[in-house]
Amino acid sequence: MFPPGPDVTVVIPVVPGSDAELGPAVNDSYFGAIPADYLKVDEDRGLVFLRANGKRRGKIGIPPRRAKPVAGSWDPASGVLTLVGYDKPAGVTDYVNSEWRIQEHPYGGDVVNSYNDGPLSPGGKPLGPFYEIETSSPAAALAPNATLTHVQRTIHMRGDRAALDDVARKVLRVSLDEIEKVFPAQ
Numbered sequence: 001m002f003p004p005g006p007d008v009t010v011v012i013p014v015v016p017g018s019d020a021e022l023g024p025a026v027n028d029s030y031f032g033a034i035p036a037d038y039l040k041v042d043e044d045r046g047l048v049f050l051r052a053n054g055k056r057r058g059k060i061g062i063p064p065r066r067a068k069p070v071a072g073s074w075d076p077a078s079g080v081l082t083l084v085g086y087d088k089p090a091g092v093t094d095y096v097n098s099e100w101r102i103q104e105h106p107y108g109g110d111v112v113n114s115y116n117d118g119p120l121s122p123g124g125k126p127l128g129p130f131y132e133i134e135t136s137s138p139a140a141a142l143a144p145n146a147t148l149t150h151v152q153r154t155i156h157m158r159g160d161r162a163a164l165d166d167v168a169r170k171v172l173r174v175s176l177d178e179i180e181k182v183f184p185a186q
Helices: 162-173 174-180
Strands: 009-013 039-042 047-053 058-062 068-077 078-084 113-114 131-135 152-159
Touching: 009 113, 009 131, 009 174, 047 058, 047 113, 068 131, 068 162, 068 174, 078 162, 131 152, 152 162, 152 174, 162 174
Parallel strands: none
Antiparallel strands: 009 047, 009 068, 039 047, 058 113, 068 078, 078 152, 113 131
16 A cells, blocks of 8 residues: 555556457456546557546556556655566466456456545545555465465655656656646646
C-alpha cells in the first residue's frame, strides 16, 4: 500500500497489439468500469494510466498476454518515482482470477494489478486511503511439499528530477512531464 496524492499516476507498460489478437489491454471489471478521468489507455504506445488519488475506488488488471515485467507510479508532489518489477515466466497464461465473484474461468486472471482506494459507498469513508501496485505468480497446483517462488521488487526513488525522468523514460517508456499531463489537476 502506497500513499495516494492528488496528482499520483500509476503507469503500466503493456504489450501493444489488437484486442482480437491479444485480448484487452486492461481489465477494469473488478469493482465496475473506471471512468476516463481515472483510467487512460494509450494503445499506440502500449501504456495504461490510473489516477491514484485515494478518492475513487477502482481496480485494474493486466492479463498475461499483455503484461510486461514492470509497472510504476509518479508522485510529483513528493518527487517519488516508484518502480515495481517482477519475474514473469515466458508463455504462462494461467493466473488466479481474483475478482470477488464465482469464477467461470478461475485461472483466467491478471498478472499485474493496481488498486485506487476510495469510499465504498457514496458519502462513505475509504479503507485507507492508499493505492497499490501488485503482481501475481502463475497459478500452480502444487504437490505436497512442492514450492513456487515469485519475486517482486519495489523501488521508491527520490532525487534530481532530470535523473528520475531518465529512469522513467527508460523503464516505463514515458517522461515525467507526459505522466503529469495524462489527468488534469483536480
